[in-house]
Amino acid sequence: MTATSKLALELLQNNAANQTLANLTFMTLNQLVQCVIVDKDLATPPGSPADEAAYIVAGSPTGAWSGQAGKIxxxxxxxxxxxxxxxxxxxxASVLDELDANNVPKVYGHTGSAWALPETGGGGSGTGNIPQNSQSANYTLILGDAGKHIFHPSVDTTARTWTIPANASVAFNVGDTVTFVNQNGAGVITIAITTDTMRLAVSGATGSRTLAANGMATALKVTATEWIISGVGLT
Known part of the structure; x- marks a missing residue:
């Protein structure tokens, strides 16, 4: 008898309508019990998905996922x-491609309108750890960077640009934060934003910011299309 891969739920083999409906119920339970998501940032279906692989559909989906944003x-x-x-x-839902400092998948919860991390971040571990994403090249933030610090190591003395993407392409949640750290001796970092708005705290000035070596800055998303940034070594 055929069974589901994850929970080994046995599927009925007769094609009668009631058995087909029962199998659909089993498949749904197979996904929702211990819900495990491969990726939550894709808007286009993967070309060769594994059997029973589950995804959270990102914003503005295309192809077979068209009109299914936010669904599993x-x-x-x-x-x-x-x-x-x-x-x-x-x-x-646990998201396999977003790991906390202990290499444990982050757990997202649904608010009734969107998927979000618990307030403690990192899947709710509550350890106070801010996971690191080290970058020695130009870089555009991804949704998994929420609650992390983007680190520019001193071994990279080249000036780099790190970009906050538009909400239309990467929909961070309001309240998400990203911290930028430029280590001693590292090249200058330009923190840029695409079509949305980033304001410098206090002055309200908009546009790209420069982060010097030994500088640290945190950007907080305050509306769907606006961020506020503050820090030291930030101009």
Whole structure:
């Protein structure tokens, strides 16, 4: 008898309508019990998904995911098709490609309108640790950088540009923070933003900011399309 891969739920083999409905129920339970998500930042379906692989559909989805933003999409190899589950407030899901400092997948919760990390960050570990993403090249933030610090090591003396993408392409949650750290002796960092607005705290000036060596700055998302940034060594 065929069974699901994750929870080993046995599927009925007769194609009668009631058994097909029962199998659909089993497949849905298979996804939602111990919900594990491969990726939550894709807007286009992956080309060769594994059987039963589940994804949270990102904003402005295309192709077979069109119109399914925010839903859980899972692939059935037997059916050769995607199925979609609409989440409800309070649902939780582990995201495999976003790991905390202990290499544990971050756990997102659903607010009733969107997926978000708990206030403690890092999947709710509450350790106070701010995970590091070290970059020695030009870099554009991804959703997984929320709650992290982007670190420019001293071994890279080249000036770099780190960009906060538009909400239309990467929808950080209001309240998300990203910290930028430029180590001693490292090249200057330009913190840029695409089509949204980034304001310097106190002055309210908009546009790109420069972070000197030994500088540290934190950007806080305050509306869907606006960030405020402050720090030391920031001009």
């Amino acid at each position: 999409a899972y692939w059935s190899a037997a059916a050769g098709a995607w199925s979609f589950i609409t989440p409800a407030k309070g649902w939780r």
